[in-house]
Amino acid sequence: MVEQVKQGIPKADSDDSVQRLTCRHCLMPIVIILIIYGNVILGTTETQYGYYVVQRQKNITSVVSASRQSLCEANTSSIRFKQQQEVQSETANWNAYCHLAQSIPVLLMCLMVGSWSDKIGRRTALLIPTFGLMFKAVFFALAIKLEWNIYTFIIAFFVDGLCGMWITLIAAAYSFAADLTKYGKGRLFGIVIIEIILGLGVTIGALSSGYVIKYLGFLYGSVLIVGVTCLLVVLIIFLPETVHTTDKLTNISQLEYLKNAISMYTKKDPLRYKYIKLAIVFALNVLPSIGRSNVQSLYVMNSPFCWNAVFIGLFGAFRSFVQMIVGVGL
Template sequence: MKGATSETREDYLRVFIPLCITNFCLFGAYMNGSYTAYEYGYSHFQNQLFPHTSESNSSEKSLCETNTSSQAYKDEQAVQSVVARWGLYISLAQGLPLVLSSMMFSSMSDSMGRKPFMFIGAVGIFLKQLLMTLAIVFDWNIYLFVPFTLIEGVCGSWVIELAIAMSVVADLTTAGKSRSFYIAVYSFVFGFGFSVGTFISGYIVTLLGYDYSMAASCVVAGIAVVVNCCIPESLTIRHRKENKFSFIGNLKDIVNFYIRDDPESPTSTRFKYITSILAFFFIMMAKLGIFAIEAFYLLGFPYCFTPEKISVFETVKACCAEIVILLGIKLMQQCMGDEFIAVIATATSVAMLILFGIAPSDIYLYIAAAVGCFGMDAIPIHRGIMSKMTPSHKQGVLFGSISVVENVCNLTSSVMAGAIYSETVSFYRGTAYLVFAGFMTVALLLLL
């Protein structure tokens, strides 16, 4: 760590530690709330469409039917289709306003500082969790979840929170392998938050119900908002851009990354940026698309996971990936470049998605999770590669452009996954996984 530390600001821990605490809480709350909302929606629609189903109101049991010739199985397929469309509306409500906020906030942080926009993103997530908690407690209309998610999207959601945090890490470090490592450390922290949120969601739902689970998300998100206020500003006055806010100007800055070579940075060429962002696009399309449907996929036949079992499975899968990110990247950097690490990680992701898509039983899911545990390394490494090519005063614009792509992926992949899954669940449930395996293969070819 000595070499890494020499490439960081002296006071970096005063910023980095509260940043990690904030995002651990925020992403944990986000994940717990997301799984709770999806599982609540599944149970709600099953109760609404088929109230005669005796087990549909139980959060302790699997919500699927294993006898494929029974009427209950046909009913379950109908519920799967309806809830997938409902999830699609939620994805649109989050993603459409994010198109604007992701283009503005990260670029604006280069001139106005990072802290205000991290605060806005955290408040948006907190408000959504609070309103969803009230909706579950008072049994409001299930489609009110859509405008609640819209509020989160307007505030930037996790996309902006992540982009600004990456800019903060870039403010604290110089270009080099240390930046990739600290990005990996930060990725481990918020990834661990994802894992904890995923793990506790099933247990809280099982033991206490959907209302307590969503309320827990609200409380933790509130803690994140408070800690966010304690993070010192990382972008000093002398490193800020002098120009005032301009939506067209911010959009132009983002586009210029991919249409013009930067004379201030001879290592950043148009070809490198275009290739990198395209590979990142296909990686995120696959990762985010699968996330939108995986809870529904595991709840249904032939796996019939309970909410508790989903929590354990997703947590183990995510924790293994995060441990590999923290330890594997540092070890592999000793003998190979970041680009080759990204290639290996992407190849394992292809194998994992194929195994998920063809899995006839849950044992294949466990094998797939083990095969793909290195796959998440591609994301922080990719961000590190692009950050190293970029001058310090343009880190916000860079991560703004990445957040735009991330948001486009979040929106389009969620819609695509929901549409594919709702239309193919009746004859081949794994179709969406195989489609996104193709996306990941394209990313692999670009990295090569």
């Protein structure tokens, strides 16, 4: 066993203690899809609602109508076109502040969540981003109903980031797959399945987001996600736990986890530079995707595209589907 651990084979695999699959484990794909679905719906709603509020505050009724239809002007010399650009710019600034408030706390969570899930369990690691999504959806619903200033949305983004967002979900999902598979091809297959499920969640969310906004509106679209998160809590409770430990988290252990996570990139080790390269590649891959869909939505809502919520959703679904096919294929 010692020799296996030295070679990088997890101890659980060496002891043949990989859990047996049961019907309840099949709840995991549903949980992943629903969490991703909720994030995509809220992500689409936030941008278009912010756009609508900004133009309403400026008493501009010709940019986006109350029925969530895009009404824009292609003539660059017209007053309406200049109004579109003004609304687009202010909405983009607001969106940037929101995602900045979300990204700062999530950086810390990225370092901690992997170690935490080994102590607190996979179910708790899944509940954390679920509660973050629930808080965000409830906040959105209240803010839209009571017509709060859109800059108060920064609070919801910060709390969601503090709960790890979808990054915590991905870490927990991969760990869940590792708990149920043996080291080697079986584990690789499990990770590929997780990738496919994540892609399906994004595609389904993007495909339906336009219709949710069109037929339910911003308020009831947010209420829908509140219901989804309540369902998620129930499903996660019934999900079997794949990690069993009697150790408890303490302030010292949390600092130790953070120290260990950072030491991978600082201590003298033959694999150190490989870890650094992997982290850089991952960062370059993930950073452009943060807020990308929001910027794209703002762009296609204006001329020359003038897309409404449905077209934006269809475009997002097509883009996500192609990314999933190409990514899994590579």
